[in-house]
Amino acid sequence: MARNTEIKARVADLDALARRVAPLATAGPVDIAQDDTFFACPNGRLKLRDFGDGRGELIFYQRPDQIGPKTSFYRITATAEPDRLREVLTLAHGQTGRVVKRRTLWLVGRTRVHLDRVDGLGTFMELEVVLGDDESAEAGEREAQALMAALGIPADALIDSAYADLLRARPPR
Template sequence: MARNIEIKARVGSVSALAEKLNPMATEAPCTIFQDDTFFTCDNGRLKLRVFAPGSGQLIFYQRQDTQGPKESFYVLSETSSPDSLREALSLAYGVAGRVRKNRLLYLVGRTRVHLDAVEGLGQFMELEVVLKDDETAEAGVQEAELLMQRLGIHPSQLIEGAYVDLLNGRRS
């Protein structure tokens, strides 16, 4: 499985963070609408991410629901039939929740920085430091912490879990 180091934080202003990220970015940012359906899954999280009709990804991932930088293991599978896949998975496993967001994606070296406006929740930032196969998690944690400092993200802003947990009232 692929791995990264992740953090998620509540932010007051996505546009203020965008101003800080623009000079750091190694590529121009892109805007993405994402409609994520989470399915009941006992050994991790399973979600179907739909970008547009006929375009989506099935994503399975495992990570601890703790604040601060944490290692995430994931598998992505592209699909050109997200609507029928959502229906099949809903019938087979049950829906745990749905999250819709507008995401501004920046690349800062190997780190994906997401500035998210999440329906029903507000504004957030995620960092995903992509790890090499032979790389230690600690190297990614250090990189995430350094970028958090550069962006002015305080540890008190970090959240546990996933957006679906916040929408379902299970995390803060």
């Protein structure tokens, strides 16, 4: 199963962060619309990502909820029918949440830097260091922490939850 090391943090000013990412980036920025639907899954998380253009991805992943670097194990399968697949998965498993966001993607070497505007939540940054098959999680953690420091992300901005969990935890309006 593919793996990465992730860090997620709240960000007050995405434009300022983008200006710090740009000189470090090897690719980007790429703007991406994402509509993620989560489904009941007893042994991890299962989400359908709809890009709004007829393309989608079904993503299964396992990741601990903890502040700071964490290793995620995942599998991704592309789909050309995200709406139909959402309907089938909803009937089979039931939806547990939905996250709509605008993501700006940068690459800094092998690390994916996501600058996210999440509907109903605010602005965030995710770092995903893609790990090699034989590579230790600690190597990814060191790389993520070094990039976090280079970008000026304070430790008290880190969060331990997925966007879907944060949305569920919001008080009702």
